[in-house]
Amino acid sequence: MEEFIARGFAATRLDDIAKRAGVAKGTIYLHFKDKESMFEELIRTAIVPLVMRIGSTPPPAGASVRDMVENFARTFIQEVATTRRGDIVRLIVAEGPRFPAVADFYFREVVSRGLAGMRAMIELGIARGEIRNRNLAKFPQILVAPALIAVIWQSLFSKHAPLDAIDMFKVHLDLIFGERRTT
Amino acid sequence: MEEFIARGFAATRLDDIAKRAGVAKGTIYLHFKDKESMFEELIRTAIVPLVMRIGSTPPPAGASVRDMVENFARTFIQEVATTRRGDIVRLIVAEGPRFPAVADFYFREVVSRGLAGMRAMIELGIARGEIRNRNLAKFPQILVAPALIAVIWQSLFSKHAPLDAIDMFKVHLDLIFGERRTT
Amino acid sequence: MEEFIARGFAATRLDDIAKRAGVAKGTIYLHFKDKESMFEELIRTAIVPLVMRIGSTPPPAGASVRDMVENFARTFIQEVATTRRGDIVRLIVAEGPRFPAVADFYFREVVSRGLAGMRAMIELGIARGEIRNRNLAKFPQILVAPALIAVIWQSLFSKHAPLDAIDMFKVHLDLIFGERRTT
Amino acid sequence: MEEFIARGFAATRLDDIAKRAGVAKGTIYLHFKDKESMFEELIRTAIVPLVMRIGSTPPPAGASVRDMVENFARTFIQEVATTRRGDIVRLIVAEGPRFPAVADFYFREVVSRGLAGMRAMIELGIARGEIRNRNLAKFPQILVAPALIAVIWQSLFSKHAPLDAIDMFKVHLDLIFGERRTT
DNA sequence: TATGAATGAGCGTTCATTCAT
DNA sequence: TATGAATGAACGCTCATTCAT
Numbered sequence: 068m069e070e071f072i073a074r075g076f077a078a079t080r081l082d083d084i085a086k087r088a089g090v091a092k093g094t095i096y097l098h099f100k101d102k103e104s105m106f107e108e109l110i111r112t113a114i115v116p117l118v119m120r121i122g123s124t125p126p127p128a129g130a131s132v133r134d135m136v137e138n139f140a141r142t143f144i145q146e147v148a149t150t151r152r153g154d155i156v157r158l159i160v161a162e163g164p165r166f167p168a169v170a171d172f173y174f175r176e177v178v179s180r181g182l183a184g185m186r187a188m189i190e191l192g193i194a195r196g197e198i199r200n201r202n203l204a205k206f207p208q209i210l211v212a213p214a215l216i217a218v219i220w221q222s223l224f225s226k227h228a229p230l231d232a233i234d235m236f237k238v239h240l241d242l243i244f245g246e247r248r249t250t
Numbered sequence: 251m252e253e254f255i256a257r258g259f260a261a262t263r264l265d266d267i268a269k270r271a272g273v274a275k276g277t278i279y280l281h282f283k284d285k286e287s288m289f290e291e292l293i294r295t296a297i298v299p300l301v302m303r304i305g306s307t308p309p310p311a312g313a314s315v316r317d318m319v320e321n322f323a324r325t326f327i328q329e330v331a332t333t334r335r336g337d338i339v340r341l342i343v344a345e346g347p348r349f350p351a352v353a354d355f356y357f358r359e360v361v362s363r364g365l366a367g368m369r370a371m372i373e374l375g376i377a378r379g380e381i382r383n384r385n386l387a388k389f390p391q392i393l394v395a396p397a398l399i400a401v402i403w404q405s406l407f408s409k410h411a412p413l414d415a416i417d418m419f420k421v422h423l424d425l426i427f428g429e430r431r432t433t
Numbered sequence: 434m435e436e437f438i439a440r441g442f443a444a445t446r447l448d449d450i451a452k453r454a455g456v457a458k459g460t461i462y463l464h465f466k467d468k469e470s471m472f473e474e475l476i477r478t479a480i481v482p483l484v485m486r487i488g489s490t491p492p493p494a495g496a497s498v499r500d501m502v503e504n505f506a507r508t509f510i511q512e513v514a515t516t517r518r519g520d521i522v523r524l525i526v527a528e529g530p531r532f533p534a535v536a537d538f539y540f541r542e543v544v545s546r547g548l549a550g551m552r553a554m555i556e557l558g559i560a561r562g563e564i565r566n567r568n569l570a571k572f573p574q575i576l577v578a579p580a581l582i583a584v585i586w587q588s589l590f591s592k593h594a595p596l597d598a599i600d601m602f603k604v605h606l607d608l609i610f611g612e613r614r615t616t
Numbered sequence: 617m618e619e620f621i622a623r624g625f626a627a628t629r630l631d632d633i634a635k636r637a638g639v640a641k642g643t644i645y646l647h648f649k650d651k652e653s654m655f656e657e658l659i660r661t662a663i664v665p666l667v668m669r670i671g672s673t674p675p676p677a678g679a680s681v682r683d684m685v686e687n688f689a690r691t692f693i694q695e696v697a698t699t700r701r702g703d704i705v706r707l708i709v710a711e712g713p714r715f716p717a718v719a720d721f722y723f724r725e726v727v728s729r730g731l732a733g734m735r736a737m738i739e740l741g742i743a744r745g746e747i748r749n750r751n752l753a754k755f756p757q758i759l760v761a762p763a764l765i766a767v768i769w770q771s772l773f774s775k776h777a778p779l780d781a782i783d784m785f786k787v788h789l790d791l792i793f794g795e796r797r798t799t
Numbered sequence: 800t801a802t803g804a805a806t807g808a809g810c811g812t813t814c815a816t817t818c819a820t
Numbered sequence: 821t822a823t824g825a826a827t828g829a830a831c832g833c834t835c836a837t838t839c840a841t
Binding site for chain 3: 836837
């Protein structure tokens with residue numbers, strides 16, 4: 068996976084994967100049909116812990132919706148956006164169009180579920196009066212957009228200009244939930 | 251450029267580029283040092299009209315900041331996000347890490363300028379009282395995040411679930427500028 | 434053996450042989466030094482029953498030489514030429530030049546013995562007055578030539594044009610022994 | 617072609633072909649789609665001069681059918697059976713079953729035409745009273761069988777026991793046309 | 800004796816790059 | 821300036837062979 072992340076699908080050599088895995092080249096073919104299916108399977112298995120790592124954070128009891136979303140985003144940013152795992156997301160963006168199976172899987176397992184979860188939260192926030200804008204439930208993408216931006220920024224521009232993703236997300240939450248008096 | 255967009259750097263063959271360009275393969279080397287520098291130059295020259303297309307929209311006289319931003323976003327979404335040009339952005343996200351020159355150029359010419367422009371608008375909005383959240387000026391990324399999301403969504407998931415990017419952006423603007431009474 | 438017949442030496446995989454034999458791949462190496470010697474041994478052991486099947490037909494008591502030869506040829510054609518066994522002969526023709534040990538063995542065990550037998554018959558036929566051409570004893574190959582042709586035809590051209598090998602052989606015998614009045 | 621003859625299809629390496637042809641390996645792919653089609657095309661183009669070499673011998677004026685056939689066979693044996701060209705025939709026998717296109721072509725261009733020519737000669741021989749056995753026309757294969765045997769013998773057994781193919785063929789002709797008084 | 804996972808040399812094929820024309 | 825045939829390094833993949841169990 069590290070090799071695919073570092074070089075992309077086409078530029079990654081089976082030789083390097085084998086070397087890094089500490090096995091002979093032929094051994095790879097005992098586990099995978101070919102390079103393509105290896106890539107797809109690796110992505111698939113890499114996504115599961117990615118989702119787990121996010122989903123496993125239990126919402127604190129008696130928490131406001133804002134706290135829940137903030138918790139969620141903080142976990143994502145700390146555990147994904149600012150680590151090598153974030154590059155998996157970038158890898159999917161990069162190779163998705165040429166690997167429909169990857170894009171399909173990602174949409175099904177991560178995107179649609181994640182958005183459904185976000186939508187539920189938004190609706191809860193609306194019901195509780197924490198969120199005023201009722202249309203937000205139609206576009207839960209807005210809620211997560213800055214987190215995704217953070218992932219991309221990290222890979223491409225962090226050395227040009229560091230970005231405090233958590234701070235950014237808090238400002239974003241202020242837009243949605245209203246500004247807090249204390250910051 | 252079309253070929254690079256469709257297949258990525260590594261999977262694109264000079265043969266196909268030459269065919270599409272209507273020249274012989276050898277002719278390419280009269281204009282470019284090698285495949286890498288051709289890619290970098292093409293990206294560079296492709297970005298300019300991309301920026302032009304956005305920047306050229308003159309702000310309507312006497313417009314509110316919201317109108318200006320909305321105009322801007324509408325142009326971007328119509329002219330970039332929902333067309334093949336949007337894939338250039340995705341291409342940069344995909345190949346950027348392996349082509350620092352590309353990422354550098356993109357940051358310098360597009361991202362930093364774009365964000366500076368956004369920041370100026372945000373500050374104008376704050377000054378005029380249109381925008382309440384003063385912290386937004388620290389993170390102009392938030393302003394454009396949904397537009398970028400739209401680009402990525404278009405490439406990867408539009409066939410799974412179409413996304414009305416303009417509607418989404420309007421909701422996003424409502425978060426920033428406050429909800430309009432009439433929609 | 435079936436695998437070697439179907440695909441030739443080089444294109445046959447030990448994997449398939451092991452599967453067909455119902456053993457693990459490694460087990461093969463307990464019985465054979467390597468693929469080459471396995472091929473040679475298999476050919477050797479396959480030839481024995483091939484010869485047996487032909488040689489075992491007892492000449493009918495009081496038979497004419499022509500009857501003996503015809504019997505012999507009929508057995509060969511029915512038991513070898515028109516069955517999978519015939520392909521062993523073709524396999525030897527195909528791989529012989531690259532496996533001198535195979536060609537040597539085949540020459541020693543089958544060809545020279547078979548020709549010696551044919552020569553004896555021809556001489557008997559000449560002695561009994563059944564065969565007029567005394568020179569035939571110098572080239573017993575002529576006697577069996579149509580049978581070999583039948584084997585090759587079967588493998589290569591039977592689907593283009595079927596060949597009644599037994600009828601052909603009878604005509605051939607007519608040339609040697611003189612035409613019979615009744616057909 | 618020499619390489620295929622010497623080693624068979626599967627065991628022949630493109631490297632060796634390129635080396636022998638004095639070109640780089642990649643150059644091969646400017647002329648042939650892949651190894652298989654190269655093999656098929658080479659066989660095809662090798663057969664043409666093979667046929668030409670035989671068919672070009674003009675029948676001597678006022679020749680008997682026996683003379684014509686003998687001439688024909690002598691040319692075949694001298695120009696094909698006892699030279700490297702004969703191995704092309706053996707190669708077809710060897711690889712034909714795995715290359716239906718080759719077997720088909722060979723049947724169409726060589727076998728069926730050759731047999732038709734032989735049949736015509738036989739019928740002429742019958743008409744002229746040179747050949748008594750009218751059934752021979754049904755199996756022109758018999759006429760050429762010893763010539764084919766000679767080809768195979770040459771490849772496999774000539775070092776064990778040399779075979780005078782021309783002498784053998786004369787005896788064979790004696791069987792068909794009747795023995796000549798003088799030899 | 801039997802296994803089958805692991806090996807790695809070797810093959811067919813591709814494609815960026817060169818250069819004689 | 822333009823060509824495109826030729827190159828050959830490099831890659832994905834196969835498969836005969838080995839060896840720890």
